[in-house]
Amino acid sequence: MCYYNGQKVTRTEYIRLKHLEKLVANFDFLSVPVHEAFEFGMNAILKPQVGKEDFDIVQMEWGIVPASLPDRQAIWNFRNNYKDTNGIFHRATYTMNAKAENLFVNEKGNPSMFRESAMNRRCLVLSTGFYESRHIYHRNKKTGERRRTAQTYPYRVHLPGKEYFYLAGIWAPWQAKDGSEECAEMFSIVTTEANELMAKVHNVKKRMPTILDEDLAYEWMFGKLDQKRITEIGLSQYPSEKMEAYPIDKNYRDALDPTAPFHYPDLPGLDESDGLEEEAIIQTTLF
Numbered sequence: 001m002c003y004y005n006g007q008k009v010t011r012t013e014y015i016r017l018k019h020l021e022k023l024v025a026n027f028d029f030l031s032v033p034v035h036e037a038f039e040f041g042m043n044a045i046l047k048p049q050v051g052k053e054d055f056d057i058v059q060m061e062w063g064i065v066p067a068s069l070p071d072r073q074a075i076w077n078f079r080n081n082y083k084d085t086n087g088i089f090h091r092a093t094y095t096m097n098a099k100a101e102n103l104f105v106n107e108k109g110n111p112s113m114f115r116e117s118a119m120n121r122r123c124l125v126l127s128t129g130f131y132e133s134r135h136i137y138h139r140n141k142k143t144g145e146r147r148r149t150a151q152t153y154p155y156r157v158h159l160p161g162k163e164y165f166y167l168a169g170i171w172a173p174w175q176a177k178d179g180s181e182e183c184a185e186m187f188s189i190v191t192t193e194a195n196e197l198m199a200k201v202h203n204v205k206k207r208m209p210t211i212l213d214e215d216l217a218y219e220w221m222f223g224k225l226d227q228k229r230i231t232e233i234g235l236s237q238y239p240s241e242k243m244e245a246y247p248i249d250k251n252y253r254d255a256l257d258p259t260a261p262f263h264y265p266d267l268p269g270l271d272e273s274d275g276l277e278e279e280a281i282i283q284t285t286l287f
Helices: 072-079 115-120 196-201 214-222 227-235 276-286
Strands: 004-008 014-017 020-023 031-036 042-048 055-062 097-099 122-127 129-136 151-158 165-175 183-193 207-209 244-247
Touching: 042 165, 042 183, 042 214, 055 122, 097 207, 115 122, 115 165, 115 227, 122 183, 122 214, 129 196, 151 196, 165 214, 183 227, 196 244, 214 227
Parallel strands: 055 183, 097 183
Antiparallel strands: 004 031, 004 129, 014 020, 042 055, 042 122, 122 165, 129 151, 151 244, 165 183, 183 207
16 A cells, blocks of 8 residues: 655754664665655665664665565566466566565465564664555536546655654565575565544555654564564554645656645545545445
8 A cells, every 4th residue: 555655864864763873874865755666666774783773774675575586587477467478367466565464474364475574574664755545536517426436636644843754664685596696685564554544545445554653663673572562563553643644746756846735626625525435335236
C-alpha cells in the first residue's frame, strides 16, 4: 500500500534517535522528494551497526527478494508479471511492503519470507512524507446514482512540525550465485492497519506504513525483541491528530514540487462521504 515515499532532508539537519545524533552531510541521495516503489530504487535507510547502539545512513534497494534467487534476471522475474518460454503466465510478487501481522507467518499459515529480517535485521526508513490515493465514486449528474468506476486522487501525508520521521523497516542481503561480485542490500516497509485519518485517505485497502516515534524507533532498531514485541511495534498506529493529509496534483511524480497542495472542485473533504459504503452495497446486490 505504501508505494510512493518522499525523502528530502536538508544537510543542516541532524538525524535524532533518542540519545544518538548523526549529522546529515555529504549525502546527495537525501534530496529526492518522491521514490516510486515499482522502480525498486535506492532509498535512505538507518541501518544499525552490528553489536552497537549506533547506525549508518546507507542506501538500500526497495523490495526484499529471496536469497535463493540466482541473478538479476531471476529478480526481475520475481518482481514483474511475465510469460515464460512455454507461454505460462507468472504473476509478480510485491515485497516493497511487509504486513506487520504477517512478518513471521504469512496469510497462508506458512513461515514468512520476512521472518529472519524481522527478527534480526530491523531498520528505519527515512520519510519526509508519503503518498496514497483516495478513491471516490462520484454521482452521475443526470441520474444521481453512484458511478461504478472510482476516480482516484493522490494525497500527501506528513507529520506537521517534523521535516522527517521514521518508518519501521526490515532489510535483507542478496548475493548473485553466478560467481560475480554483485551483492545488494534490500528493504521493505512495515505496514499496519490504517488509523482514523488514513482510513479516509487510503479508503480501499485501509493500510498505512508503521510510523515510529523516537522511543519506538530506538527499540525497533536496537532492542532485543521477541516475535510478540516485534509484531506489537509493527502493528502500532501513529495518532491521527499528529498527522496531516492533503490532496496533490495527479501528475505529482513529474511536478517540480510534488508536495504542493492541489484543489479539486469535485473532491469531497475527508469528513464527507466517499461513496465506498454505497458501492459496497451495490456490489453485494450484484453478487
